[in-house]
Amino acid sequence: xxxxxxxxxxxxxxxxxxxxxxxxxxxxxxxxxxxxxxxxxxxxxxxxxxxxxxxxxxxxxxxxxxxxxxxxxxxxxxxxxxxxxxxxxxxxxxxxxxxxxxxxxxxxxxxxxxxxxxxxxxxxxxxxxxxxxxxxxxxxxxxxxxxxxxxxxxxxxxxxxxxxxxxxxxxxxxxxxxxxxxxxxxxxxxxxxxxxxxxxxxxxxxxxxxxxxxxxxxxxxxxxxxxxxxxx
Amino acid sequence: xxxxxxxxxxxxxxxxxxxxxxxxxxxxxxxxxxxxxxxxxxxxxxxxxxxxxxxxxxxxxxxxxxxxxxxxxxxxxxxxxxxxxxxxxxxxxxxxxxxxxxxxxxxxxxxxxxxxxxxxxxxxxxxxxxxxxxxxxxxxxxxxxxxxxxxxxxxxxxxxxxxxxxxxxxxxxxxxxxxxxxxxxxxxxxxxxxxxxxxxxxxxxxxxxxxxxxxxxxxxxxxxxxxxxxxxxxxxxxxxxxxxxxxxxxxxxxxxxxxxxxxxxxxxxxxxxxxxxxxxxxxxxxxxxxxxxxxxxxxxxxxxxxxxxxxxxxxxxxxxxxxxxxxxxxxxxxxxxxxxxxxxxxxxxxxxxxxxxxxxxxxxxxxxxxxxxxxxxxxxxxxxxxxxxxxx
Ligand SMILES: Nc1ncnc2c1ncn2[C@@H]1O[C@H](COP(=O)(O)OP(=O)(O)OP(=O)(O)O)[C@@H](O)[C@H]1O
Ligand SMILES: [Mg+2]
Numbered sequence: 011x012x013x014x015x016x017x018x019x020x021x022x023x024x025x026x027x028x029x030x031x032x033x034x035x036x037x038x039x040x041x042x043x044x045x046x047x048x049x050x051x052x053x054x055x056x057x058x059x060x061x062x063x064x065x066x067x068x069x070x071x072x073x074x075x076x077x078x079x080x081x082x083x084x085x086x087x088x089x090x091x092x093x094x095x096x097x098x099x100x101x102x103x104x105x106x107x108x109x110x111x112x113x114x115x116x117x118x119x120x121x122x123x124x125x126x127x128x129x130x131x132x133x134x135x136x137x138x139x140x141x142x143x144x145x146x147x148x149x150x151x152x153x154x155x156x157x158x159x160x161x162x163x164x165x166x167x168x169x170x171x172x173x174x175x176x177x178x179x180x181x182x183x184x185x186x187x188x189x190x191x192x193x194x195x196x197x198x199x200x201x202x203x204x205x206x207x208x209x210x211x212x213x214x215x216x217x218x219x220x221x222x223x224x225x226x227x228x229x230x231x232x233x234x235x236x237x238x239x240x241x242x
Numbered sequence: 243x244x245x246x247x248x249x250x251x252x253x254x255x256x257x258x259x260x261x262x263x264x265x266x267x268x269x270x271x272x273x274x275x276x277x278x279x280x281x282x283x284x285x286x287x288x289x290x291x292x293x294x295x296x297x298x299x300x301x302x303x304x305x306x307x308x309x310x311x312x313x314x315x316x317x318x319x320x321x322x323x324x325x326x327x328x329x330x331x332x333x334x335x336x337x338x339x340x341x342x343x344x345x346x347x348x349x350x351x352x353x354x355x356x357x358x359x360x361x362x363x364x365x366x367x368x369x370x371x372x373x374x375x376x377x378x379x380x381x382x383x384x385x386x387x388x389x390x391x392x393x394x395x396x397x398x399x400x401x402x403x404x405x406x407x408x409x410x411x412x413x414x415x416x417x418x419x420x421x422x423x424x425x426x427x428x429x430x431x432x433x434x435x436x437x438x439x440x441x442x443x444x445x446x447x448x449x450x451x452x453x454x455x456x457x458x459x460x461x462x463x464x465x466x467x468x469x470x471x472x473x474x475x476x477x478x479x480x481x482x483x484x485x486x487x488x489x490x491x492x493x494x495x496x497x498x499x500x501x502x503x504x505x506x507x508x509x510x511x512x513x514x515x516x517x518x519x520x521x522x523x524x525x526x527x528x529x530x531x532x533x534x535x536x537x538x539x540x541x542x543x544x545x546x547x548x549x550x551x552x553x554x555x556x557x558x559x560x561x562x563x564x565x566x567x568x569x570x571x572x573x574x575x576x577x578x579x580x581x582x583x584x585x586x587x588x589x590x591x592x593x594x595x596x597x598x599x600x601x602x603x604x605x606x607x608x609x610x611x612x613x614x615x616x617x618x619x620x621x622x623x624x625x626x627x628x629x630x631x632x633x634x
Contacts, residue, residue: 059628068544068627089548096546103631107541111253121545124244 015079015175015208016042016065022073023060034060036231037074044175047202047209049219052228058212059180061228065210066178067095079175096124100169100207102179106161108153114140114164115149121172139167143197159190166197170207177201179211183218195221245551246542251558257531262563264527269567269610270574272520277575277603279513281593282584283506285432287499289591292433294495297331298373299474301458301488308497310344311362314454315486317341322484323458327477329469331461333372338461340369343446345456349439350416351399352408358416359402362589363392363439365446373459376433382411382426387442391425397437400583400590415439417449434495437583437590459491498588505586517606524614528560532618539622540630549623556619561611568607572600 023035034057042048050058063069064076067083076083079098086094108117118139122132140146143163145156153161162182169177179198183191199221201207211222219225227234255262301323306313320341324330331338343365348358364370368384371377385391394409402409414421422441430436447453462469474488532539539552580595622630 063628066544068631092543092546092548095544101541101544103541105537107537107631109250109538109541111257112250120542123247124546 013044014041015044015046016040017077018065018074019077020074021061021064021071021076023057023064023069024072034231035064035071038231038233040226040233042208042210044208045202045206047199047221047223048211049222049225050210050212050228051214051216051219051225056228057231058228060231062178062180062210062212065176066099066101067091068101093124096121096172098174098176100172100174100177102162102166102169102177102182104181104184106153106158106165106185108161108165108168110153113150113152114145114156114167117153117164118167118171121168125172135171136167139171140164142170143167157190158186159193162186162190162194163197166194166201170201170205175208177207177209179209181212181214183213183215191215191218243548243550244546246547246555248558251555251562254535254555254559255562261527261531265524265560265563265614266567266570268520268524268527269564269607269614270571271567272517272524272610273568273571273603273607274574274579275513275516275520276606277571277595277599278579278593279509280599280602281575281579281582281595282509284596284599285584285591285594286502286506286586288432288594289434289436289589290495290499290502291492292376292430293435294491294493295373295375295461296490296492297462298491299460299462299471299488300491300494301460301474301478301486302456304485304487307487307489307494310457310494311346313344313456314452315457316484317453317455319455319484319486320458322481323460323474323477326481327460327469327473329463329467329473331463331468336369336372338369338372340367340373340459341443341455341457342366342370342459343443343450343452343456345446345450347417347450349402351402351413352404361398361401361437361439363417363441363446364435365443366440367443370440370459373461374430374435377428377430377435379426380429382424385425385441385445387444389425390420390422390445391441392422393426393428393440394424395436395438395440396427396429397583397590397592398439401437401585403585420449432592432594434589434591436592437585502586502588521610521613524564524610525617528614528618529621532556532622536622536625536630536633540625540627540633543627544631552623553616553619556622557612557615560615561608564607564611564614568604568610571607572603575600575603 018038018040021035021038022033025032050061052058064071071084081094115136118136119132122135137146140149143166145160145163148156148160156164183194186194195218198209198211202209213219301315301319302310302313303315320339324337324339345363346360347363349361350358379393385393399406399409409424411424411426414423428440471490478486478488542552575595579593581592583590583592
């Protein structure tokens with residue numbers, strides 16, 4: 011059996027707004043195995059993005075423990091957490107978040123600037139990542155010159171270029187048409203199967219969720235049921 | 243710390259050309275203003291400082307130490323001084339003792355202007371050229387006594403508000419209904435004397451119906467036999483009948499400079515206030531520029547870039563814009579402001595855009611870049627990453 015990569019125990023995130031306490035995530039227990047592909051579903055406001063952000067290390071839990079790869083995330087300083095993110099996490103956004111003034115190539119190169127690599131090593135990695143997502147011929151184009159689907163593929167190249175163990179994706183197909191969404195899902199499946207990336211994906215589309223190994227449902231900050239999707 | 247590439251900052255400048263133009267123009271104007279104020283203050287101070295000479299002693303009437311123009315001393319003072327105090331400078335038999343009359347007279351120059359404007363007219367003997375070493379005749383000749391001739395300073399036209407060629411050699415000016423011909427042009431670089439009119443001492447006395455001199459300027463000699471200021475002070479005290487007193491010429495002019503200190507303060511305060519307005523305007527454009535990039539900045543931090551790396555990049559961007567404006571302003575300052583003549587009650591002087599003024603302007607430009615970027619950058623970066631990722 012594959013060892014557990016992500017371990018949430020009693021995980022909670024509370025916001026205080028005036029006298030009011032908002033708890034988008036409450037007493038959540040979750041184990042994610044290495045190489046798993048997990049789909050997170052649930053109504054709007056159920057805490058899906060909140061959970062993703064905690065696992066991606068861009069937010070901090072207010073209760074419970076979150077251990078990833080044996081590292082207790084909430085114990086890291088801000089700087090150490092940033093370094094950890096840049097090594098372990100690839101984040102794919104719904105709205106791509108490419109830098110408009112950088113070319114596709116430069117956008118993908120961006121996360122590598124945080125690593126000790128020569129210009130040549132960087133070039134090789136960027137070229138590999140762009141080829142993998144199928145936009146190598148667009149590497150000198152700016153985001154405004156790309157279609158939404160191409161932008162998202164560049165964003166996926168950016169997420170995998172540092173070879174992180176975990177990829178989190180928040181509604182990665184939310185802004186795409188059916189064909190482009192299918193291409194993106196196909197890519198994610200390949201990343202999971204061929205490169206054994208552990209993937210957590212938030213989606214509203216059961217069709218997309220069907221590509222995952224299993225689907226979790228969140229409701230009011232709690233996991234309500236979990237099913238094992240049939241493996242292909 | 244891993245930084246963002248400089249090219250990112252450079253290209254961010256190009257996101258909005260109107261905003262870039264605004265930033266460059268704004269910082270350029272602020273720096274130009276500071277440069278103008280600095281040049282004004284330096285020019286004024288320097289012109290007063292250079293009007294006096296540390297080796298010269300002024301002898302003037304008791305009670306008029308504040309103003310040579312109000313001073314009256316007997317015409318015999320110069321020769322008495324020369325006869326009584328040994329050790330004054332002399333060369334080839336010519337003593338460095340210059341009796342002078344200083345008087346503000348309304349002068350009509352050029353055609354058109356009916357009303358005269360006040361300008362300092364100095365009645366002098368050829369000894370004036372000895373004691374005032376900074377003065378040179380750059381054109382024409384020394385005025386001949388009894389021929390109604392005068393010398394004009396190069397900035398006299400600024401003081402009189404007439405074009406340069408109205409005071410060219412061969413032209414004439416009217417003083418109290420009488421024509422005076424310009425026999426030559428004098429230059430005393432960066433000194434107040436540049437904005438004076440000189441004429442033979444006796445002619446001026448006759449024209450103004452006065453018998454007294456205003457002052458005597460004497461240069462102290464050099465070497466062990468040289469006279470000191472104290473010797474001249476003793477002479478003044480012994481000759482109670484002359485009612486004279488003495489002080490070093492540079493002390494007199496630095497006192498004048500101190501008298502104008504409030505003007506310089508007002509100039510600075512005005513410049514600083516307008517510059518502060520410029521900074522606020524600049525802040526505003528930067529707020530707008532950075533605010534539209536909150537989500538992108540959230541993404542950069544999500545990738546692992548530190549807050550500090552983002553700040554460096556934003557500051558680079560803002561400093562690049564302000565540096566461009568600053569350099570343009572400095573070029574304009576050097577080519578168009580430097581030497582630009584301004585008049586004030588004492589005379590006229592040229593703005594002085596020199597190395598210290600430029601250095602000061604450059605550092606102001608840098609501060610603009612920094613100050614303009616930091617508060618908006620802070621506002622963008624204080625948001626937690628999840629919230630910045632939600633920004634539109
Ligand atoms: N910074 C915050 N301050 C206060 N409340 C917050 C904050 N961020 C999120 N919340 C609340 O937490 C709850 C969960 O938000 P979250 O973004 O995780 O929902 P979601 O499941 O991703 O929804 P959606 O499907 O619409 O994206 C919401 O009720 C939201 O109002
Ligand atoms: Mg969400």
